Amino acid sequence: GQNIDQPTEMTATEGAIVQINCTYQTSGFNGLFWYQQHAGEAPTFLSYSVLDGLEEKGRFSSFLSRSKGYSFLLLKELQMKDSASYLCAVVDSSYKLIFGSGTRLLVRP
Amino acid sequence: GAVVSQHPSWVICKSGTSVKIECRSLDFQATTMFWYRQFPKQSLMLMATSNEGSKATYEQGVEKDKFLINHASLTLSTLTVTSAHPEDSSFYICSARDPGTSDYEQYFGPGTRLTVT
DSSP: OOOOEESSEEEEEETEEEEEEEEEEEESOOEEEEEETTTTOOEEEEEEEEESSEEEEEEEEEETTTTEEEEEEEEEOOGGGGEEEEEEEEEEESSSSEEOOOEEEEEEE | OOOOEEEEEEEEEOTTTTTEEEESSSOOSSEEEEEEOOOTOOOOOEEEEEESSOOOOOOOOOOOOEEEEEEEEEEEEEEEEEOOOOOOEEEEEEEEOOOTSSSSSSEEOOOEEEEEE
């Protein structure tokens, strides 16, 4: 079966760093996406990884370990506008996007 | 580039009626489009994959006679919720794949909020 796990909720302080983890077990693997979604809006693309390692893009970084079925999204210098849901999604063997349940991040002043 | 639109952005309908939602790729041709449903505080669940010129492929548990999908052109896919009931109230999101740029990335529409009374 397909299984993607993320923490349900996280809380962090403005200016801090937060790491959102994602573990997956899927039928095949053709890459992993991270999306940000504000309430009532469509997901917006943050990153795509298909090779192991850390990729940094401004305040956001993503890490992937295919052998461990594990990824994380690292958000630095948190801002209030970063309060949103963060979705981990894996492209499976049939090129479908399988979404995790999402992590709701609350950034407090 | 890679803009996907949906219409309407929200709709309220009475129980038993049908509602059509349109998904358009504005600046690229999408041979494949996807329809997702999202309930409050939950993630996106794939309902079906829509391929231009052929029948849609539905995910397990999704009633194909209730959720009619038509992908008649390379820029338009429609989802019709037939005989809608209050439990069909949800956020429906479409996405499209641009084969010219990526085999994997999907571009999401802004979503349609359906409320069935």
